[in-house]
Amino acid sequence: MSATAVKPDAPRGQRSVPDSVPAIVTAVALLALWEGAVKVLEIPAFILPTPSSVAIRIVDDLATGVILPHLWTTFIEVAVGFVLAALLGVALGTMVALVRALEKTIYPIVLALQTVPKVAIAPLLIIWFGYGIHSKAVTAGLIAFFPIMVNVIVGLKTVDHRRVLLMQALRAGPVKTYLKVRLPSMLPYLFAGLEVGIIFSVIGAIVGEFVGSSVGLGTLIIQRQATVDVAGVFSVLAYLSIMGLVLSLIIKAFAHRLTFWARSQEIVSP
Amino acid sequence: MTATAGALAQVPVLAAGASAPAPVLIEFDRVAKVYKAADGRPVRAVDSVKGEIRAGEFVSILGPSGCGKSTLMMMLAGLLRPSEGEIRFKGKPVTGPQEGFGIVFQDAVLFPWRTVQDNVRLPGEVRGLPRDEQIERAQAMIRLVGLAGFESKFPHELSGGMQQRVAIARALSLGPSLLVMDEPFGALDAMTREQMNLELQRISLESGATVVFVTHSIAEAAFLSDRVFVMSGRPSTVRDIVTVDLPRPRAIQQMNTDRFGVYVARLRGLLDAEGGHS
Numbered sequence: 001m002s003a004t005a006v007k008p009d010a011p012r013g014q015r016s017v018p019d020s021v022p023a024i025v026t027a028v029a030l031l032a033l034w035e036g037a038v039k040v041l042e043i044p045a046f047i048l049p050t051p052s053s054v055a056i057r058i059v060d061d062l063a064t065g066v067i068l069p070h071l072w073t074t075f076i077e078v079a080v081g082f083v084l085a086a087l088l089g090v091a092l093g094t095m096v097a098l099v100r101a102l103e104k105t106i107y108p109i110v111l112a113l114q115t116v117p118k119v120a121i122a123p124l125l126i127i128w129f130g131y132g133i134h135s136k137a138v139t140a141g142l143i144a145f146f147p148i149m150v151n152v153i154v155g156l157k158t159v160d161h162r163r164v165l166l167m168q169a170l171r172a173g174p175v176k177t178y179l180k181v182r183l184p185s186m187l188p189y190l191f192a193g194l195e196v197g198i199i200f201s202v203i204g205a206i207v208g209e210f211v212g213s214s215v216g217l218g219t220l221i222i223q224r225q226a227t228v229d230v231a232g233v234f235s236v237l238a239y240l241s242i243m244g245l246v247l248s249l250i251i252k253a254f255a256h257r258l259t260f261w262a263r264s265q266e267i268v269s270p
Numbered sequence: 271m272t273a274t275a276g277a278l279a280q281v282p283v284l285a286a287g288a289s290a291p292a293p294v295l296i297e298f299d300r301v302a303k304v305y306k307a308a309d310g311r312p313v314r315a316v317d318s319v320k321g322e323i324r325a326g327e328f329v330s331i332l333g334p335s336g337c338g339k340s341t342l343m344m345m346l347a348g349l350l351r352p353s354e355g356e357i358r359f360k361g362k363p364v365t366g367p368q369e370g371f372g373i374v375f376q377d378a379v380l381f382p383w384r385t386v387q388d389n390v391r392l393p394g395e396v397r398g399l400p401r402d403e404q405i406e407r408a409q410a411m412i413r414l415v416g417l418a419g420f421e422s423k424f425p426h427e428l429s430g431g432m433q434q435r436v437a438i439a440r441a442l443s444l445g446p447s448l449l450v451m452d453e454p455f456g457a458l459d460a461m462t463r464e465q466m467n468l469e470l471q472r473i474s475l476e477s478g479a480t481v482v483f484v485t486h487s488i489a490e491a492a493f494l495s496d497r498v499f500v501m502s503g504r505p506s507t508v509r510d511i512v513t514v515d516l517p518r519p520r521a522i523q524q525m526n527t528d529r530f531g532v533y534v535a536r537l538r539g540l541l542d543a544e545g546g547h548s
Contacts, residue, residue, distance in 0.1 A: 162379045169347055169373045171366075172396045180392070184383050261382035261424060 049231035057235040067220075071239055074217040077133050077205040078247065081140025082198055089145050089193065093152025098178075110149070118143045118204065122211045131212060140204030144197035148190070155189025156182055188262040191255035198247045202240065217243075295448065295480050296323040296346065300355035302505075303341050314505035315341045318355070321499060321508055325447070328474055328481045330491035332537060333501030339484045340376075342506065343452045346482060347373050359448070372441030372479070374451040378433035380425040380440075386412060387421040390439045397444065411439035414473060431462040435469070442477055449479045453486065464522055467493055471519055488541070492533045493525060500540040510540050 031051045037043070038050045045053065061067040096107045122139045129135035159182050167177040209218025217236050224232035303316040315338040323329050333339045344350040346357055348367040356363045359370075372393075380389045387408050394404035412421055415435040425433055434454055441449055455463045467490055474481050485491050491498045495514050502509040514533050516524065524530050 160379075162375060162377065163381065165349060166373070166375070166379050167396070169349060169367045169371065170393050170396045171369070176396055180396070181381070184381070187383075259383075261426065 046228045046230055049234065053231050054234040054238070057231045058238050061232075061235050061239070067236070067239055069215055070217045070220045070236075071243065073133060073215045074205050074209070074240075075243060077136040077208065077216065078140055078198075078201045078243070080133070080137040081142075081204055082144055082201040082247075084137065084141035085144035085148055085197055085201065086194060088141070089148030089197070090152050090190065093149040094156065094178075096149075097153045097156035098182075114146055119207050122208050125208070126212050131214070136205045136208035136213065136216065139208035140201040143204035144201040147196040147200065148193040151189045151193030152186060155186030158189075159185040188255075188259045191251065191259060194251050195248055195255070198251055199244055202244045202247070206240070292324040292326050294322045295325040295327075295360060296482070297358040298322070298355070298508075299358065301342070301345060301352045301357055302354035303338070303345060303350065304353040316345070317505035317507045319506075319508050321511065323480060323482060325480055326478060328483065328494055328496045330495040330498045331482065331484045331501060332488065332491040332498050332541070333486065333506060334503055334541065335486050337501050337503050338506030339486075339501055340452050342501075343450060343482070343484050347371060347450045368448075370447040372444070372446035372449045374434070374437050374441045374449070374454045376453045376456050378425070378430075378437040380433055380436055382425050385422050385424055386417060386428070386436050389425065389436055390443050392440060393444050407443050408439070411443045412436075414442065414476065415439045416469065429462075431458055431466055434458065434466065438470070438473065442473070442479070445477075446479055449474070449477075449481045451481065451483045453484050455490070456486070463487075463490070468522060470494060475519060488534055488537045489525060492530060492537060493520060498537060500537060512537060512540070
């Protein structure tokens with residue numbers, strides 16, 4: 001810990017160009033290159049459509065409402081799976097981190113199961129949970145669960161022992177110590193896990209739909225692929241990324257509010 | 271050794287507590303702590319510590335770094351069990367943290383997600399005091415340590431000295447009869463440290479709490495204490511007890527006087543003699 005205060009983010013006013021500008025300029029340039037290449041090389045649209053035709057398709061999908069039921073279904077699958085993963089990840093992670101007996105018995109099994117590719121379990125889950133959204137939510141949850149649980153465990157195991165000692169000196173019981181020290185200390189780790197988990201949930205839902213379903217963005221990709229509707233597939237991909245982006249921004253916003261202290265706690269000057 | 275201690279004690283002064291002896295608050299009864307080292311061999315960190323601390327006294331535990339002072343402190347606080355002997359608080363053996371203890375560690379150990387006020391009211395919260403009372407006590411203690419106006423700041427917005435004041439306020443918030451401080455100012459620069467010593471003297475006089483203060487600074491021990499327990503190196507034991515008979519409140523300028531110098535020289539002599547042995 002240095003004596004000089006190091007501000008993680010530089011003052012806004014000193015920057016003439018916002019952070020995002022170079023990236024946006026580069027993206028626009030790449031899209032222009034793509035558009036130009038497709039036109040100059042006369043690549044057929046069923047192989048690679050132009051960005052402009054994809055853009056038109058994106059607007060069309062929304063305007064006609066074609067995308068909406070699929071978007072909604074996939075969103076529900078992702079959200080339910082993610083919430084399940086978060087609840088289970090926090091609960092099991094907490095128990096494994098705090099109860100030695102569980103760390104010795106349950107945790108090795110969970111670690112071993114982790115080596116099974118969850119994507120490969122999706123067909124089984126459809127047999128067990130049906131063709132509808134349940135099996136997809138379970139697939140999403142299963143994939144998202146592990147990073148969340150691992151982060152909870154690491155977060156709880158790395159709690160500053162002096163804080164725990166202080167609670168002990170105050171004669172606080174294990175529940176109070178958990179609620180007042182361990183849980184808040186662990187939050188930055190939990191949110192790191194949740195940010196990974198939400199993206200994994202999207203993957204899980206799409207894979208579940210690939211394996212078998214009648215509605216959802218993954219289903220729509222398969223349907224459009226069958227008709228070699230490449231621009232249509234790109235449009236679905238765009239909606240998928242937007243959904244993933246919005247969801248992870250929501251998590252980030254929560255993290256920002258609840259762990260504001262974690263970014264600056266290293267700043268100590270006498 | 272004891273001869274010199276006696277000579278110093280005879281210097282006629284109006285020392286606090288010199289008239290009627292206050293009741294004994296803490297007794298160290300041949301306290302020892304044996305650790306298992308990494309190779310499995312037992313290591314004696316603290317050995318046969320004997321002594322008494324009276325109510326209202328300010329006692330420093332002075333010793334070289336790594337001499338087991340902190341171990342002794344943790345045992346006094348009830349956070350570690352002695353391997354041999356016992357520590358008695360108001361006549362009863364200390365087997366765990368006690369209700370009337372306030373503890374300040376070397377680092378402030380504040381919770382970064384809590385404001386100053388919420389950090390200070392933590393002990394009341396844990397004990398389950400009514401919310402209004404928690405806040406009332408917290409605000410009084412924040413005023414006592416001179417941080418009024420900083421109630422809603424977060425720890426990272428404070429300097430190291432201010433953070434340590436918050437830790438002291440937190441330790442005092444339930445009106446402890448014993449304040450245990452483990453090198454609380456060790457991480458502060460010299461100027462801040464002097465300032466904090468003055469503040470601590472004022473706070474201890476105002477609160478009337480008994481203070482047991484661990485330090486490796488000779489000047490700090492001499493300035494703050496009624497008595498100084500000088501510790502030897504490992505295994506650590508009380509080498510001698512020096513009574514500092516200087517009137518209170520003491521001013522920083524007193525550190526330049528000959529009488530203060532005599533105490534410093536005597537404490538240094540005891541520590542150096544120890545260094546020569548090991």
